[in-house]
Amino acid sequence: MADTGKRDRGSLRIDTDECKGCGLCVEACPPKVIHLSDELNHYGYPTATYVGAGCTGCGICFLACPEPGAITVLRLAHAGSSAAKAEMSEGVGR
Numbered sequence: 574m575a576d577t578g579k580r581d582r583g584s585l586r587i588d589t590d591e592c593k594g595c596g597l598c599v600e601a602c603p604p605k606v607i608h609l610s611d612e613l614n615h616y617g618y619p620t621a622t623y624v625g626a627g628c629t630g631c632g633i634c635f636l637a638c639p640e641p642g643a644i645t646v647l648r649l650a651h652a653g654s655s656a657a658k659a660e661m662s663e664g665v666g667r
């Protein structure tokens with residue numbers, strides 16, 4: 574994989590037990606870094622999966638998701654070698 578030297582500005586945490594596999598986050602994500610997994614959760618839904626890189630921390634997936642608690646966006650702020658982290662979780666922007 575090529576190293577672009579760019580650092581991701583965000584990251585995702587997906588609670589697969591809360592995801593209903595609707596795919597709205599997959600459609601909404603501008604850099605297309607969310608996919609639906611082939612594996613099913615205990616409700617039988619394919620779950621959203623972060624590809625592992627490229628998240629900008631924009632929060633659009635969080636706003637698009639109808640399931641409270643399914644997506645948490647972590648915004649990463651890089652200052653020198655120390656990274657500050659802000660979390661966007663359910664209840665924000667609703």
Ligand code: SF4
Pocket residue numbers: 583584585601602603604605606607627628629630631632633634635646
């Ligand atoms: S925060 Fe933005 S870039 Fe990151 S996964 Fe969600 S929609 Fe995509």
Ligand code: SF4
Pocket residue numbers: 587591592593594595596597598599620621637638639640643644
């Ligand atoms: S929008 Fe929410 S419920 Fe729908 S696939 Fe994405 S994480 Fe799952």
